[in-house]
Amino acid sequence: MTMRKLFTLDEIKKSLLVALWFMVLTFPILAVRVNPIYKVVEWRWHNLLMVGIGAFLLSFPWRYFQGHGKPPEKSAAAENQALKNSKILLWRRHPWVRLCAVVLATGLVLSFPFLFSSYQVNIMTTALIYVVLGLGLNIVVGLAGLLDLGYVAFYAVGAYSYALLHLHFGLSFWLCLPIGAGLAALFGILLGFPVLRLRGDYLAIVTLGFGEIIRLVLENWNEFSQGPSGISNIPRPGLPGIEMSLNASSIFLYFLMIALTLFTILVVSRLRDSRIGRAWLALREDEIACQAMGIDKTRTKLTAFALGATWAGMGGVMFAAKTTFINPASFTFLESAIILSIVVLGGMGSMLGVILSAFILILVPEYLRAFSEYRMLIFGAVLVIMMVFRPQGLISNVRHRYRFEGLKTPPEELG
Amino acid sequence: MLRINHIHTFYGNIEALKGISLDIAEGEIITLIGANGAGKSTTLMSICGVVPPRRGEIYFRGTPIHDMATDKIVALGICQVPEGRRIFPILSVMENLEMGSYLRRDPQGIKSDLDYVFDLFPILAQRRHQAGGTLSGGEQQMLAISRALMARPKLLLLDEPSLGLAPLIIQQIFEIIVKINRENRTTIFLVEQNANLALKIAHRGYVMENGIITLSDTAANLLGNEAVKKAYLGI
Numbered sequence: 001m002t003m004r005k006l007f008t009l010d011e012i013k014k015s016l017l018v019a020l021w022f023m024v025l026t027f028p029i030l031a032v033r034v035n036p037i038y039k040v041v042e043w044r045w046h047n048l049l050m051v052g053i054g055a056f057l058l059s060f061p062w063r064y065f066q067g068h069g070k071p072p073e074k075s076a077a078a079e080n081q082a083l084k085n086s087k088i089l090l091w092r093r094h095p096w097v098r099l100c101a102v103v104l105a106t107g108l109v110l111s112f113p114f115l116f117s118s119y120q121v122n123i124m125t126t127a128l129i130y131v132v133l134g135l136g137l138n139i140v141v142g143l144a145g146l147l148d149l150g151y152v153a154f155y156a157v158g159a160y161s162y163a164l165l166h167l168h169f170g171l172s173f174w175l176c177l178p179i180g181a182g183l184a185a186l187f188g189i190l191l192g193f194p195v196l197r198l199r200g201d202y203l204a205i206v207t208l209g210f211g212e213i214i215r216l217v218l219e220n221w222n223e224f225s226q227g228p229s230g231i232s233n234i235p236r237p238g239l240p241g242i243e244m245s246l247n248a249s250s251i252f253l254y255f256l257m258i259a260l261t262l263f264t265i266l267v268v269s270r271l272r273d274s275r276i277g278r279a280w281l282a283l284r285e286d287e288i289a290c291q292a293m294g295i296d297k298t299r300t301k302l303t304a305f306a307l308g309a310t311w312a313g314m315g316g317v318m319f320a321a322k323t324t325f326i327n328p329a330s331f332t333f334l335e336s337a338i339i340l341s342i343v344v345l346g347g348m349g350s351m352l353g354v355i356l357s358a359f360i361l362i363l364v365p366e367y368l369r370a371f372s373e374y375r376m377l378i379f380g381a382v383l384v385i386m387m388v389f390r391p392q393g394l395i396s397n398v399r400h401r402y403r404f405e406g407l408k409t410p411p412e413e414l415g
Numbered sequence: 416m417l418r419i420n421h422i423h424t425f426y427g428n429i430e431a432l433k434g435i436s437l438d439i440a441e442g443e444i445i446t447l448i449g450a451n452g453a454g455k456s457t458t459l460m461s462i463c464g465v466v467p468p469r470r471g472e473i474y475f476r477g478t479p480i481h482d483m484a485t486d487k488i489v490a491l492g493i494c495q496v497p498e499g500r501r502i503f504p505i506l507s508v509m510e511n512l513e514m515g516s517y518l519r520r521d522p523q524g525i526k527s528d529l530d531y532v533f534d535l536f537p538i539l540a541q542r543r544h545q546a547g548g549t550l551s552g553g554e555q556q557m558l559a560i561s562r563a564l565m566a567r568p569k570l571l572l573l574d575e576p577s578l579g580l581a582p583l584i585i586q587q588i589f590e591i592i593v594k595i596n597r598e599n600r601t602t603i604f605l606v607e608q609n610a611n612l613a614l615k616i617a618h619r620g621y622v623m624e625n626g627i628i629t630l631s632d633t634a635a636n637l638l639g640n641e642a643v644k645k646a647y648l649g650i
Contacts, residue, residue: 275517278510278513278514278517279517281503281505281506282503282506282514285503285504285505285506286501286502286503288465288497288501289497289501289502289503290514291463291465291485291486291489292463292485292489292494292495292496292497292501292563293489293514293515293517293518293562293566294485294486294489294490294494294517294518294566295486295517296484296486297485297486298484
């Protein structure tokens with residue numbers, strides 16, 4: 001679309017419609033304000049006018065870029081070339097660039113808690129928990145292609161195992177971390193068995209139900225979980241013999257979370273490139289062909305569920321340790337939806353994308369608190385814009401390719 | 416080698432196989448021909464345990480396999496090339512072939528089998544880094560057969576390898592099927608609609624109609640059989 005064609009009568013009509021539509025959409029939030037003290041309704045028409053003008057003007061560049069968003073069909077060779085030239089991959093090819101990046105990142109990560117306030121450290125710890133959750137769900141959804149809408153159930157299992165085991169038996173954080181992970185994995189297998197034969201929409205509904213069951217049990221079984229009032233006074237993790245102040249322990253938790261995140265990245269990337277990882281990919285592609293290759297469908301699916309749940313369990317233990325108080329309200333469907341958004345937004349199966357989108361999805365609403373009442377509006381708009389312009393996710397899953405032919409240098413990773 | 420004894424297979428309440436019996440001897444090419452919906456593919460699915468038979472027995476080299484899990488059956492040396500090829504579209508040609516050798520643990524053997532299939536289908540060697548989904552129909556069929564060969568099967572089940580392919584490509588693929596049978600002594604069970612071609616390369620054949628086997632004879636006799644000529648050869 002050229003600039004000239006952008007301002008024809010037809011285009012202006014389209015933009016007017018867009019403006020009108022946005023005014024209708026935002027009417028309840030932006031135009032109406034109920035003042036409970038004087039019991040009157042304030043009409044803020046000027047706000048609506050601004051929205052209309054803004055939407056009208058912005059719709060031109062929107063359509064302009066949307067037209068440009070669809071690149072012409074590229075041949076495989078050209079795509080490979082583009083891949084080689086892309087800036088993201090630059091650091092992989094120059095060892096010193098790579099070294100610098102690693103040193104810089106390490107420095108930033110290590111100095112972060114000493115440069116910023118404990119509020120920032122807490123937010124970062126939360127974001128890291130979601131990185132781990134995203135990477136865990138990425139195994140189930142991204143690699144094995146099993147749409148799981150009840151992932152938060154395993155998160156709850158992890159959190160409650162630490163809370164309850166500490167409450168009743170006084171078990172320490174360090175003991176509960178593996179136990180929580182193990183219990184979550186067990187629940188993963190429990191969920192896995194009945195849904196082995198399901199795919200797609202049906203699987204999504206059953207997992208959604210499973211997530212709700214866990215939450216409702218926790219909410220209503222007072223003797224077991226103390227119901228909606230939750231469990232408080234969960235201790236933060238510590239080291240034996242060292243007393244830590246509140247500030248110190250939140251920094252300690254931050255480093256703990258960094259360690260867990262690195263461990264997750266390491267394990268998940270090894271898993272992805274392993275035999276079982278290949279089997280997951282193949283299972284996502286074609287179940288019947290998979291069986292013809294002699295892959296045990298049952299075992300492959302169950303390991304995907306169990307391994308995915310393991311990380312949710314660990315994330316749950318960390319969450320309980322961080323907030324020191326948990327109740328079932330923390331484990332609603334909304335949480336599952338956010339974790340799933342992290343995976344989809346990042347690009348299914350792409351680890352770097354999932355990490356990046358976890359930071360965006362958790363940090364953006366946090367830093368938008370300044371805009372208080374509009375922050376969820378902006379958040380929603382960001383999601384919509386993302387899906388329009390990059391439906392494949394932030395960083396689409398470039399598969400590893402190894403080349404042997406015509407290369408003087410040793411086989412090089414292209415993805 | 417494979418003995419099927421009166422198997423009945425159901426999809427829900429629908430009886431797709433109504434008591435099928437057949438025998439496959441070591442080193443043979445056996446073909447099963449029949450019209451659409453006769454139950455040919457179901458027979459293969461039953462052998463592989465994807466849709467296990469409700470009644471009847473299947474023996475592979477004396478081992479009962481009718482209530483075994485699919486992956487155990489494949490591990491015994493029965494490998495299927497499913498109907499419609501069903502290669503893994505986003506995996507590269509090389510990775511597709513590696514999936515074929517999923518159950519094997521002998522790197523040397525896998526390497527030599529890889530050379531063997533690249534020798535059979537040189538085009539696959541050229542395209543080894545290309546995603547499977549970007550291959551043409553004929554190349555995908557070659558890949559599907561190669562993928563199955565990578566499991567070094569003792570019995571190779573082929574489900575309509577001619578489906579949707581140009582006559583010249585079909586000719587080429589059938590020649591390779593004969594070659595595989597001769598060179599490796601791989602027993603081949605070929606399910607086909609293209610009865611003429613299938614009977615020309617097979618040693619023996621079975622004719623299937625509505626879930627039962629109506630005829631079984633040597634391939635040459637079937638080619639000469641009036642009823643078969645009329646129904647399947649269009650002569």
